Amino acid sequence: MENYSTIKRIWMIMVREWRILTSRRIYLIAMVGAPLLCVLFFFSLMGKGLPEKMPVAVVDMDNSNISRRLTRQLDNFKQTDVVAHCTSFHEARKLVQKGSAYGIYYIPEGLEHDILSFRQPKVSFYTNNSYIVAGSLLFRDMKTLSILGSAYVARELRYAKGQTERQAMAEIQPIAIETHPIGNPWINYAVYLCNTILPGLLCVMIIITTVFALGSEVKSRRSNELLRIAKDDIMTVMIGKLLPHTLIYFLIITFIEVMLYSYMHFPCQNGLGSMLIVSYLFVLACESIAVFFYALIPILRIALSLSAFFCMLSFSISGFTFPVTEMHPILQTWANVFPLRHFFLLYVDNALNGISFCYSWVSYLALVLFMFLPLLSSWRLKTVYKYDVYDI
Amino acid sequence: MKRFFKQIKEGISDLLIVWYDELRSILSDAAVMLLFFAAPLLYPLVYGFVYNQEVAKEAKLVVVDLCNSPESREFRRLCDATRDVNVVATCTNMEEAREMLRRKEAYGILKFPSEFSKCLASKEKANIQLYSDMSSLLYYKCFLLTATEVSLKMNKDIQICRMENATEREAEVTITPLDYEEVAFYNTQSGFDSFLLPAFLILLIQQTLIIGICVLSGDTYDRKRFHRMTPILRHKRGTFRIVFGKALCYLMIYLISSFYLLFIVPQIFSLPQIGNPLHIISFLLPYIVACTFFGMTLSIFIKEKEAPYVLLVFLSLIFLFISGVSWPGSAVPPFWKYVSYLIPSTFGIHGFLKLNSTGAKLSDISFEYISLLIQIVIYFISACLIYRHRIKQECV
Numbered sequence: 096m097e098n099y100s101t102i103k104r105i106w107m108i109m110v111r112e113w114r115i116l117t118s119r120r121i122y123l124i125a126m127v128g129a130p131l132l133c134v135l136f137f138f139s140l141m142g143k144g145l146p147e148k149m150p151v152a153v154v155d156m157d158n159s160n161i162s163r164r165l166t167r168q169l170d171n172f173k174q175t176d177v178v179a180h181c182t183s184f185h186e187a188r189k190l191v192q193k194g195s196a197y198g199i200y201y202i203p204e205g206l207e208h209d210i211l212s213f214r215q216p217k218v219s220f221y222t223n224n225s226y227i228v229a230g231s232l233l234f235r236d237m238k239t240l241s242i243l244g245s246a247y248v249a250r251e252l253r254y255a256k257g258q259t260e261r262q263a264m265a266e267i268q269p270i271a272i273e274t275h276p277i278g279n280p281w282i283n284y285a286v287y288l289c290n291t292i293l294p295g296l297l298c299v300m301i302i303i304t305t306v307f308a309l310g311s312e313v314k315s316r317r318s319n320e321l322l323r324i325a326k327d328d329i330m331t332v333m334i335g336k337l338l339p340h341t342l343i344y345f346l347i348i349t350f351i352e353v354m355l356y357s358y359m360h361f362p363c364q365n366g367l368g369s370m371l372i373v374s375y376l377f378v379l380a381c382e383s384i385a386v387f388f389y390a391l392i393p394i395l396r397i398a399l400s401l402s403a404f405f406c407m408l409s410f411s412i413s414g415f416t417f418p419v420t421e422m423h424p425i426l427q428t429w430a431n432v433f434p435l436r437h438f439f440l441l442y443v444d445n446a447l448n449g450i451s452f453c454y455s456w457v458s459y460l461a462l463v464l465f466m467f468l469p470l471l472s473s474w475r476l477k478t479v480y481k482y483d484v485y486d487i
Numbered sequence: 488m489k490r491f492f493k494q495i496k497e498g499i500s501d502l503l504i505v506w507y508d509e510l511r512s513i514l515s516d517a518a519v520m521l522l523f524f525a526a527p528l529l530y531p532l533v534y535g536f537v538y539n540q541e542v543a544k545e546a547k548l549v550v551v552d553l554c555n556s557p558e559s560r561e562f563r564r565l566c567d568a569t570r571d572v573n574v575v576a577t578c579t580n581m582e583e584a585r586e587m588l589r590r591k592e593a594y595g596i597l598k599f600p601s602e603f604s605k606c607l608a609s610k611e612k613a614n615i616q617l618y619s620d621m622s623s624l625l626y627y628k629c630f631l632l633t634a635t636e637v638s639l640k641m642n643k644d645i646q647i648c649r650m651e652n653a654t655e656r657e658a659e660v661t662i663t664p665l666d667y668e669e670v671a672f673y674n675t676q677s678g679f680d681s682f683l684l685p686a687f688l689i690l691l692i693q694q695t696l697i698i699g700i701c702v703l704s705g706d707t708y709d710r711k712r713f714h715r716m717t718p719i720l721r722h723k724r725g726t727f728r729i730v731f732g733k734a735l736c737y738l739m740i741y742l743i744s745s746f747y748l749l750f751i752v753p754q755i756f757s758l759p760q761i762g763n764p765l766h767i768i769s770f771l772l773p774y775i776v777a778c779t780f781f782g783m784t785l786s787i788f789i790k791e792k793e794a795p796y797v798l799l800v801f802l803s804l805i806f807l808f809i810s811g812v813s814w815p816g817s818a819v820p821p822f823w824k825y826v827s828y829l830i831p832s833t834f835g836i837h838g839f840l841k842l843n844s845t846g847a848k849l850s851d852i853s854f855e856y857i858s859l860l861i862q863i864v865i866y867f868i869s870a871c872l873i874y875r876h877r878i879k880q881e882c883v
Contacts, residue, residue: 125797136805139820146818176817191672192847194837197815210664213657217666224674225759225844227682229815231628234669241667242639248664265612267662269645270562270638272615274631277588279621287624292804299801307797314793396518396702399796404530407803411537417679418623421543423536443622450589 104325108335111324115308116339125304126340130347133296134354141285148176149229151237152187152196155180159207165218165244169200172236191223198222198233200240210248218244228284278362278447286361290442291415293351294374295435298381299406301344305385306402308340309476310395318480329477333469337382344382348374356446364449373441373462380434380465390472393479409435437461498728501719505732508715512703513736518792522699527744531688535756541678543625545573549584549593552577556604558641562615565637566597571629594620595630607645673759673844681758685843686812686836688748692775693832694803696741697782698795704783705792714881716874726875730867734779741775749839761846769849770838773859777831780866787873810836834858 099107116122153169155162170177178196181187190196199221209216220237224230246267253263279286312318325331352370356363363370385402392398412419412426413435419427430436437458444455452459469476513519550563567574575593578584584596596618606613617634619627647658674681706712719725749767753760789795809827811819816837819827827833838855841847849856 121794121797129798129801133801133805136823137808140808140814140823143818146815149815149817189851192841192845192851194816194841197817206665213660213664215660215664215666217668219668219670221670221672223672223845224677225672225682225685225840226812226815227674227677227679228813229817230671230674231677232815234671238667238669241665245663245665245667249662252661252664261612262610265610266646266649267642268612269607269610269642270613270615272617272631272634272638274634275616275618276621276627277618282621282624282627287621296801296804300797303797303800307793310793394517395793396796397521399793400518400521400526403796403800404526406800408533408537410804411534414623417538417540418543418625421540421625423539426537439622443620447621448589454589 099326101328101331104328104331105335105338107324108321108332109338111321112308112336112339115311116343122304122308125300125307126343127347129300130293130297130351133293134351137285137289137292138354138359141289144281144283144285145174146228146232146284147174149174149198149233150178150196151175151198151200151233152179152181152190153177154182154184154187154199154201156204157202157206161207161210161248162202165202165240166200168243169237169240172240174232175236191221196223197226197229198237200237278364278449283361285359288415289359290355290361290446291413291435291439292410293355294348294377294438294442295410295413297344297348297351298377298409298435298438299403301340301378301381302385302388302402302406303399305337305340305382306389306395306398308336309386309389310393310398312336313393313479313483314395316483318483322477322480327477329473329480332480333386333473333476337386341378341382344378345375348378361446363446365445369445370442373438373445373459376459376462377434377438380437380462383465383468384434386476387468387472390469390476390479393475405433409433412436413439415439431461434462434465497722498724501722501725501728502732502735505716505719505729506736509703509733509736512706513699513740516703516706519699519702522695522702523740524744526695527691527748530691531684531748531752532755534687535680535684535752538678538680538683539756541676541680543623543629544570546571546595546626546629547575547593548572548595548597548630549587550574550577551579551581551584551596551598553580553601554599554603556599558604558607559599562599562637562641563597565640566633569633569636572633588618588620594623594626597630597634610649673761673846675759680756681844683813684753684756684758685840686807686810688752689774689835689839690803690807690810690832692741692745692748693778693781693806693830693835694799696737696775696778697785698799700737700779700782701786701789701795701799702792704786705789705794708789708877709791711881714878716878726871729874729878730780730783730870733783734776737779738772738775741779742771745771745775749843753843759844762843763846763848766849767839767842770842770852770856773856773863774831774835774838777859777862777866778835780863780870781831783870784866784873806830806832809833812836812840828858829862831859831862834862 153166155166166177169175179190184201187199191199201219203216206216218241220241222230222234249267250263253266276282312321321332349371352367352374355361356367356370388402389398392401412430412433414430419430440458441455444450513523548566552559552563563574566572576587581598587593588596598616600614603613617630619630621627643662646662650658671677716729719729788798808814809819809823810833834855838852841852
């Protein structure tokens with residue numbers, strides 16, 4: 096074994112690693128099972144794009160022709176479902192507190208009478224914003240209904256004066272806004288969430304499983320054996336050990352991206368190829384972070400705790416739910432140490448907006464820079480492997 | 488009678504032995520200490536800090552004014568004056584504005600066509616185009632709401648101007664025969680912190696607790712230490728005593744950290760808190776117990792102490808979405824809904840949100856409360872079976 100070439104040594108470590116990966120069920124679950132479960136879960140949860148038929152309670156104190164028409168129209172909105180007709184506001188509020196409705200539409204007594212006699216009655220609507228997604232979607236529908244309700248009456252008045260529809264509408268609404276949500280014209284929540292959550296969850300699995308795999312060598316007291324095969328060269332060990340992992344993750348993330356852009360047909364302006372390049376860089380960056388974490392704290396459980404904290408935080412700080420530009424300046428700087436942040440920026444540039452490389456090279460560079468972390472920490476990993484200290 | 492007392496005495500002493508043993512292994516394990524103490528202490532602070540700005544303000548908008556009329560300038564000024572939108576520049580053509588979007592110097596474009604004022608003057612409908620970057624829905628919401636509000640206001644003014652010989656009130660009523668008002672319940676500023684943090688805190692209790700329990704159980708399994716419990720198992724109802732003793736230990740620790748999580752953290756970030764503390768505490772007790780037995784049951788899958796991190800961390804996000812908070816519960820498919828009934832956090836999150844944020848009483852959340860009690864019974868039985876099995880397995 097003395098005069099084996101480096102390639103041969105890497106190959107031997109790879110074969111050894113492959114045997115470990117296939118012989119233990121935990122790797123199968125973590126590297127393949129968990130990501131697939133996540134894909135299945137999020138696609139079946141958000142397959143429709145936007146939550147539909149959200150329950151709302153109507154309090155109709157008037158019970159007139161106009162009020163019933165308002166109720167019917169509210170029910171007709173795709174995202175709204177009138178589940179209860181309450182006789183008092185108190186009753187409706189109880190429903191909201193129980194969580195069986197997310198909003199209340201209140202129609203006061205004498206609505207029709209007041210409209211006909213030009214007394215400008217007032218309807219009110221309430222949304223439970225403790226559930227912010229449901230709250231804001233219902234808010235939108237109930238507000239549209241109220242504006243439309245007013246416009247409806249105004250239009251009828253103008254018809255009565257002999258105006259055409261075009262004239263009437265131009266008078267009721269002199270200025271109209273046409274919205275163009277760039278890249279996601281359906282305002283599809285699945286596009287908005289899945290594209291970052293699924294790679295993010297894979298990032299969780301990559302970092303934690305890689306740390307686990309690195310630490311398990313020391314735990315089973317076989318790390319010396321690795322160094323012996325590699326002739327004391329830690330880079331050979333790392334390459335040989337992580338190549339099989341990398342191949343599996345490449346396959347998985349290719350599957351995820353193909354599902355997103357070819358099966359679900361989410362917008363991908365620059366083509367699937369560009370997203371795949373981004374994804375592969377992302378996988379490598381995650382693995383590098385994992386190596387760094389383990390070398391930093393070679394006590395397996397503590398390194399895993401740190402990884403878990405880091406991964407879960409990356410969902411919040413990557414800015415796909417709450418924009419990073421709105422966070423505290425300190426956090427805006429720190430967001431850069433999370434690979435998921437750069438992945439998100441590159442996804443926005445490549446898939447959503449389809450703009451060229453020269454606007455997003457910084458994020459590519461950042462992902463590449465992560466890959467230097469193992470080089471920085473390799474000497475320490477070598478010490479750990481040599482003196483395989485597992486427990487303190 | 489004498490035997491009865493003897494049994495009680497023995498039971499209590501067994502309970503205390505298990506309790507003391509468990510406490511010692513918790514305190515001597517740095518990783519479990521991190522999970523049980525450091526994570527609940529620090530994580531909410533970081534998390535609250537991330538979302539502390541609550542809402543997006545002054546979203547950057549660029550205006551393309553091809554018309555350059557008093558009306559379009561007025562519209563621009565009104566947009567700029569709102570809290571939500573900040574007009575960063577006025578460009579002369581679309582390409583310039585799009586370049587700003589690519590450079591992320593702005594996130595939306597408001598375009599006035601060249602015939603904008605002409606249309607208004609000739610009583611035709613005048614359109615304004617609003618383009619928004621969709622990387623963040625919050626910015627989109629800012630732009631859309633602001634543009635709608637401003638257009639409603641300007642429409643009203645224009646119509647009043649056009650109406651000759653009418654009193655102000657008369658014009659107002661003709662334009663809006665039906666008025667409306669909007670009220671945001673419970674989370675009045677529609678903030679992110681107030682919405683996510685309560686759910687997150689409850690989930691944090693469950694996740695740190697089950698991972699911690701699985702790490703402890705994995706550790707015992709790793710070092711083959713289950714046999715230490717054999718003397719107690721030989722006693723009558725020994726398994727009950729072991730499971731109860733351990734649960735008592737976790738409950739004690741988590742009552743303290745929950746107090747911090749649910750009463751002090753919301754104070755720090757001034758989140759909505761209108762619940763009755765007594766009701767919250769009496770809801771918290773079954774929740775922690777259910778999480779404990781749930782964790783003990785899950786430990787059947789754990790054969791070494793590092794495995795819980797690999798197998799349980801990623802589930803946190805699934806548990807959050809399945810519970811129906813960030814994704815409305817009414818839109819969760821039936822299959823996942825039934826799965827969610829297996830997880831204590833589903834009921835914990837809803838119950839706590841209702842108690843704490845909407846000021847419901849215990850009687851309003853009887854569904855969640857009873858579900859948690861059912862979970863306690865089921866998971867208690869499964870936990871007993873599993874622990875008994877493991878201890879016996881090791882003795883053979």
